[in-house]
Amino acid sequence: MAPVLRADRVSKSFGPVEVLSDVVLSLDPGEVHAVIGENGAGKSTLMRVLSGHLPPTKGGLVLDGEPVTLSGPVDAEHRGIVLIHQEILLADDLTIAQNLFLGREVRRGPFVDDAAMRRRAAEALAELGSTLAPDTLVRRLSIAERQFVQIARALLVPHRVVIFDEPTAVLTPIEADKLFAVIRRLRASGTAVLYISHRLPEVKAIADRVTVLRDGRLVATREIAGLEPIEMARLMVGRDMSKLYPEKPPLAGGDPVLAVRDARVPGFVDGVSFSLRRGEILGFGGLVGAGRTELFEGLMGLRPFSGAVEVDGRAMRFRDAAQAFAAGVAYVSEDRKGRGLLLGQSLRANLTLAALDRFTRGPIIDVGAEERALSGAIREFDIRARRPDLLASQLSGGNQQKLLLAKIMLLEPRIVIIDEPTRGVDIGTKEQIYRFIAGLSAQGRSVVVISSEMPELIGLCHRVLVMRNGGLAGEVGGADLTEDAIVFLATGVHEDDAARIAAGRSTHGAAPRAGHA
Template sequence: MDSVLRAENISKSFGPIEVLSGISLDLRPGEVHAVIGENGAGKSTLMRILSGHIPPTKGSLHLNGQPITFSGPVDAESHGIVLVHQEILLASDLTVAQNLFLGREIRRFGFVDDKAMREKTRAILTELGTHIDPDRQVSRLSIADRQLVQIARALLVPHKVVAFDEPTAVLTPIEAESLFEIIRKLRSQGVAVLYISHRLNEVKAVADRVTVLRDGRHITTQGIEGLEPLEMARLMVGRDMSKLYPEKPATASDQTLLTVRDMAVPGFVENVSFALRRGEILGFGGLIGAGRTELFEGIVGLRPSHGTIALDGKDVHFRDAREAMAAGIVYLSEDRKGKGLLLQQNLRINLSLAALDKFTKGSFIDGGAEEIALDRAIKDFDIRTRRRDLLAGQLSGGNQQKLLLAKMMLLEPRIVIIDEPTRGVDIGTKEQIYRFIASLAAEGRAVVVISSEMQELIGLCHRVVVMRNGRVAGEVAQADLSEDSIVYLATGVHEERAAEIAAGHA
């Protein structure tokens, strides 16, 4: 079959680092082509090249057999190639219709024609099988509906190729299922669908062909027939999965360190109770927006909250992070750039910020001691930096995470709460961070890992508490840890219904 869009030998370098090398890929009309790979494998980069957001360093693109270069995403769109972004890129104060036509408003006598835009919006939303009100403000829509609006916006232009970048990351299985319906509909209309995900069950359910990327290289392209999720995972990681995660330390004890009862964070979390024991790694799973981050920010005094917190059996209440730190509890934010590090300041200032009291002699900061601490941190945490006077913002995501870990470890905490420890971190660094987390528990500290990566929770944690809609949905013990058990608790889909859905696309 002729391909509509073909990439030939595409490479992409950022500075000296090559993130894609020699990728070839062809998209045929009326097929769903999945691209899978781990974080950092180059999926998103490839997608952005195909949709004209960035130019390739080497290689060429062909549209309907003709070589073509896109000057930008608008150019690509005009050739019928549209991208549905992973993040929600909508103006939340505008209505659905206004968002759909943002930047391409229908005009009548020089004025925007709200009526026409409203009608068109209604039509396209109906086609997608939803009845969202075109006049509704986007900020009042659920996450899933916003995703639909984003898809509608992409489909508004005449399209031959539609690319979805991790579209189900924020969806429940039922919502995901209706998305798959939309994708199948597109396929039946002869559109080529590029589908990027690392959720292998979904890929199995929706894709016709699969391309696997690893470390920026093309591993294989195969038909979905006979390709099971387990084999896909092996292809993606390229090695034995168990090696990514360290041995779970045998230090998990019965000695309770922290007890949380009836915790509530107004607007986010209700009635949450759990216990944390010495030497264990406790996972917190759930969908984005389930209230995990807010729960722990509430516990360490970063958000207004109420409930009972007992540390070593004594009731405590923290009014701010400082008090929690003094009690030996540190929280590492998922928002490393916004809440973890001062991107405009150098490594030394970042490293010592939380534990500055340890570096003061009399009234003054001991700069020498800070330098020594930085030397140790660079060595102990393997922070890779060209120059030690770089700004924190100039480090890569993985090195930033290491710096954040080093910063918080200076406080010598007994309880370490790490929110999304490997978000935006390359695979090599992931492994280092996992080993480090395991060693924390091995030293007898208690560790909480909040993660949206099921595999991470399964590979790393002794137990996993799963949250749904601000409440604890249940707990999965080490022996029962599986992706299914977590997803079931996280989404609240009854087993029968889940089976139905599974049957629908098996």
């Protein structure tokens, strides 16, 4: 079968820097073709070339056997090539329906037909397994819900090639399953699907073929049959990745360094209590919307909050993040692009912003001290930047995350709260971040990890608290720290099992089998 779309020895340079070199890739009708590689491997650049956002420097594209030059993304869409971006590109102050049809409004005579757009929006969302109301303002949606709206918008136009760029980065496993069902329907209809993901098990589950990029070059294109995630990881990074998670440092005793009682965040969290000990890595699991992020945003003074908070036995109430920082409590937001970094500013400015008082002499910023701090952070956190004078937006997602971690660690916190620490980063960077977190624990710092990736919680954390519907559903640790246990508590499925796990009891010392659900 002839490919629908083919990249023919495509190269792409930005000034003197070549980020893609002689890449060949073909997309067949009715195929899911995955592209994997570390951050900075060239995946997103290749996608932008295929979707008309960037012209190739060398080589070209072949559509239906004929060379084609795409004048831009609109031209690509008219030809049936659709890119679903990793970044959320929606208008916050418009409704879901208005966003879905923005720029392509349905009209009845000279007037916009709002009723028709709402009806078609509801149908498009239902196909994705979503029950969102079309009249809901986008600003009221979670990041995961916004991703589903973005996917629905892309699939409203006629499509022959659909490119997914990290579509599950903000989705829970249950939400990802809904997306996979959509992708399988696309494949069955003859659509060619190009799928980019750092989550190698899901690549194994959904793809027919896999292309591996490393440093902008093609490493291999392989059939998925017989190719396991560990081999994919080795091809990506060029080294053995069999031990992804470091050993968990042993826990010291002592009183809690952080104790929270009856925490409430209006509309999100209702009466959550927990404690964190010195050197502990404490996980928070649960479905998107369970209230995990809102709980810690409230604790940090970023949302209305009530409840008792003690740090090292002293009662605290943080009016804002600056007060929390001063008390030794730091928070790394899940939204690194929107809340963590200033993408239009330099690496230096981003690094020192939260600790700026340490780099000032009166009203003057000590630029030399900032540059020395940046050089140290680049070495310590392995931030891969072509030049130190880049903007934060010019870094790959994994390197942005490392910059954000470096920024927070300049505050020298004793308690570090990290929300979705490896969202949208490659497996090599994941390994680095996991070792960084374990290192914090080994130093005696305490860490809270909020994550939607259950293997991450199990591999990193000493114990995991699971939230559901704004409350604490239970705690798992030791032999009970399994995916089954977390799912039971997060979903409330099979309540007797969930209640038993929450109470810390288990049958024969193990969590229930998945079949019990």
